[in-house]
Amino acid sequence: MTRRGSVLAFGGRPRTRTPMPRDLAHLSDEALVALVARSDEVALGELYDRFGRVAYGLARRILRDDALAEDAVQEGFLAAWRSAPRFVPERAKASTWLLTLVHRRAVDLVRREERRRAETLDERVHTTDASSDEAVWLRFERERVQAALARLPDQQREALELAYYGGFTQSELSERLGQPLGTIKSRMFTGLGRLRELLTEPEAEGREQWKPTPSTS
Amino acid sequence: MEADAIHELTAAYALDALDEREEREYEAHLARCPRCREELASFTETATSLAYGVESPAPPPGLRDRILERARAERPNVVPLRPAWRSWTAAAAAVAACAAIGLGIWAVTLSRSLDRTRSAREQQARVLSIVSDPAARRFALSGAHGTLVVSRTGAAALLVSNLRPAPAGKTYEAWVIQNRSPQRAGTFAAAKPFRLTRPVPEGAVVAVTLERHGGVEAPTGTPITAAKA
Numbered sequence: 001m002t003r004r005g006s007v008l009a010f011g012g013r014p015r016t017r018t019p020m021p022r023d024l025a026h027l028s029d030e031a032l033v034a035l036v037a038r039s040d041e042v043a044l045g046e047l048y049d050r051f052g053r054v055a056y057g058l059a060r061r062i063l064r065d066d067a068l069a070e071d072a073v074q075e076g077f078l079a080a081w082r083s084a085p086r087f088v089p090e091r092a093k094a095s096t097w098l099l100t101l102v103h104r105r106a107v108d109l110v111r112r113e114e115r116r117r118a119e120t121l122d123e124r125v126h127t128t129d130a131s132s133d134e135a136v137w138l139r140f141e142r143e144r145v146q147a148a149l150a151r152l153p154d155q156q157r158e159a160l161e162l163a164y165y166g167g168f169t170q171s172e173l174s175e176r177l178g179q180p181l182g183t184i185k186s187r188m189f190t191g192l193g194r195l196r197e198l199l200t201e202p203e204a205e206g207r208e209q210w211k212p213t214p215s216t217s
Numbered sequence: 218m219e220a221d222a223i224h225e226l227t228a229a230y231a232l233d234a235l236d237e238r239e240e241r242e243y244e245a246h247l248a249r250c251p252r253c254r255e256e257l258a259s260f261t262e263t264a265t266s267l268a269y270g271v272e273s274p275a276p277p278p279g280l281r282d283r284i285l286e287r288a289r290a291e292r293p294n295v296v297p298l299r300p301a302w303r304s305w306t307a308a309a310a311a312v313a314a315c316a317a318i319g320l321g322i323w324a325v326t327l328s329r330s331l332d333r334t335r336s337a338r339e340q341q342a343r344v345l346s347i348v349s350d351p352a353a354r355r356f357a358l359s360g361a362h363g364t365l366v367v368s369r370t371g372a373a374a375l376l377v378s379n380l381r382p383a384p385a386g387k388t389y390e391a392w393v394i395q396n397r398s399p400q401r402a403g404t405f406a407a408a409k410p411f412r413l414t415r416p417v418p419e420g421a422v423v424a425v426t427l428e429r430h431g432g433v434e435a436p437t438g439t440p441i442t443a444a445k446a
Contacts, residue, residue, distance in 0.1 A: 041285055048281050056280070057273030065431045067401065070277060071414065074284050079332070081288045082339060091258060096265045100233075103268065104332060107233050112406075113431060138273045145270035163234035164267045170229045171236060182222075189228040196263040 029094035037084035044081055051095060052077075053134065055102040061165050062106040063113070072109055076102030103164075110167040148198035156191030159184060227253055231260035233329065240330045283415065290370045290416055291343070344410045347374040354446070361442035365423050371416030373402075373423065377442065382406065383427060389441070390432045394422040404432040417446045 024032060024046040035043035055076060059069035079101045087097055149157050162168045170188065174181040226243045229235050235243060247253050347353055347368045356365040363377035375391060383389055383406055392399040393415050402423070403414035417423055424440035
């Protein structure tokens with residue numbers, strides 16, 4: 001209750017002048033969404049600073065095009081801006097909600113872009129500013145998720161990747177892979193269930209002590 | 218116990234891998250099945266962790282400002298709506314709210330079909346809010362029949378009546394040109410009213426070119442149509 005109270009007081013400031021730069025770093029993601037629901041642009045900017053990069057990487061993976069990826073991220077964040085008042089924190093983490101909105105728009109775009117989806121799903125590898133804390137943290141997360149994916153049976157991994165990164169519906173996958181729809185459904189269901197276990201498993205030894213420090217590689 | 222077949226769709230739904238008809242069927246089931254709602258919340262978390270499984274290069278530096286600028290431009294649209302328009306939106310919002318209650322409160326946060334409907338409705342509403350703004354300025358297009366409408370906030374819509382659908386593999390792309398520097402303002406396929414993805418300042422030129430599918434960073438062809446705001 002006290003936290004909520006302070007959030008409301010924060011967002012309720014008069015807006016007659018250019019807002020003072022505010023440091024919102026101490027707020028939870030969910031508190032930021034509460035501010036965004038009150039049309040607080042600074043909070044939207046902070047949300048972008050926290051998730052814009054992941055969102056852009058995801059959209060780019062799905063769309064395979066930098067300009068389209070920008071459009072998807074922009075539309076996803078604007079959808080968040082408009083629908084923040086309807087966000088229910090008990091139902092989902094703010095990050096999940098936001099990335100779901102971006103994912104949805106990227107998938108909608110790629111479904112209109114048949115040409116792109118026919119391209120093979122090879123991973124383009126870049127070595128960018130790998131020394132910033134954020135980049136190092138994201139690389140750690142990427143390795144963690146990829147390690148979990150690698151432990152799935154091939155067919156389950158394929159179904160999850162083509163659906164989530166390829167934007168294919170289950171019916172399209174059934175056709176593309178020449179498998180009955182029921183088989184595709186259960187590969188997704190079993191695969192996602194197994195991925196959940198792998199991701200929530202106690203970390204492999206050494207991982208828990210990991211800290212974001214500049215890497216030499 | 219619910220039928221396993223539909224329960225199993227929870228994974229596809231969390232991955233965004235259902236078509237619209239399947240989505241609606243699944244959501245109808247979800248409204249009655251607390252077990253699926255629990256499972257969905259958890260599966261959605263897991264599916265979203267896949268977002269972290271790919272390369273994440275830093276987004277282009279201008280994207281943050283563009284998002285904030287658009288957000289700012291949209292805010293005043295809520296206030297000056299005319300009565301007829303307001304009641305239409307209110308009705309639409311009421312329908313959406315009823316649907317949300319029907320589906321259970323979870324839907325408000327994670328419903329795919331609601332979000333999709335809302336997204337289409339908002340696109341349309343944003344174009345209409347520009348076009349129906351009595352203070353908006355209108356400019357005739359050269360090279361095609363149509364109008365560029367620019368609201369007080371700079372939000373702009375393009376209405377072109379005689380554009381043929383873009384050929385296969387091509388798309389129309391709009392540009393906002395200032396100081397001879399064209400900035401991307403969105404792609405569109407056919408002759409429907411189109412809302413530019415960036416504001417149009419006074420004196421800027423809006424142009425449309427035919428580009429490869431997906432659009433390009435800078436125009437490659439001569440403008441099909443243009444207007445000066």
